[in-house]
Amino acid sequence: MLAVIAALSASAAMAVASTASRTTAGYPARCLLSGQTIAINTKIARLIAPVTTVRLAHARRVHPALAPTRFVFPLLGHYAVPSNFGSGRAGLDWHHGDDLFASRGTPVVAVTSGVVFSVGWQNLGGHRLWLRDAQGNEFYYAHLARYATAAHNGAIVRAGQVLGYVGTSGDAEHTPPHLHFEVHPKPLLRLGYDGAVDPTTYLARWQQIDMPTLPAKPSPAPTCGP
Incomplete structure (x- = not known):
């Protein structure tokens, strides 16, 4: 069970990082990862969405x-x-x-x-x-x-x-x-x-x-x- 939670936490952290890179790309190309596609588990997405929304x-x-x-x-x-x-x-x-x-x-x-x-x-x-x-x-x-x-x-x-x-x-x-x-x-x-x-x-x-x-x-x- 602990291993599953740890894996979920790691996935969430990676999702946050990926989402931040994509969401904050805005105008400058230096923040844009060209051709990047992001697939996030829907449960994880619901957890991290409020966090990124508040920050942005x-x-x-x-x-x-x-x-x-x-x-x-x-x-x-x-x-x-x-x-x-x-x-x-x-x-x-x-x-x-x-x-x-x-x-x-x-x-x-x-x-x-x-x-x-x-x-x-x-x-x-x-x-x-x-x-x-x-x-x-x-x-x-x-x-x-x-x-x-x-x-x-x-x-x-x-x-x-x-x-x-x-x-x-x-x-x-x-x-x-x-x-x-x-x-x-x-x-x-x-x-x-x-x-x-x-x-x-x-x-x-x-x-x-x-x-x-x-x-x-x-x-x-x-x-x-x-």
Whole structure:
């Protein structure tokens, strides 16, 4: 009997781990196990479902201090930021970031200096990428229309450098163009994708960089009469 209980416990633990990997996959490919199929005993599933639901339903509204370095707003130009972090999403647990609505093609920039990684396509995030700063904090960008030249794996970028352009790729194809943006502080990375925190307060503090302006065209030279 004890052996059966032990085996059941082990199976439950494996099921929890597998379910967490699948359920918290969200946008980043780094958390997605490609081609994975999960078969779980229905009795075990009923036991673990409340546990995973409680954990995933908790949206973190804490704001760990990031390093005293330069941070800038992730968009250039005009934008609208509805604070929808933590809101429920049909079939996708809770919203792990804020959506920054702007015109299609609006430049998206690095919020701080760091290393770009996980650049590429993901079914939910579309054209997406991650940025890691020198302190280990990570920032997630999704639904880009396309990438800038600087956006490739291993690229070292500076704050304000263009990484891509606002779009509707991935599961945002039926929404207005926007950037989905997330903040993952280093102390919470151990929690995986659920270590995301509310970016709204950070965004309100970060400096907005103005769009570059083209030099004015010179006025035509005056013409002299005969």
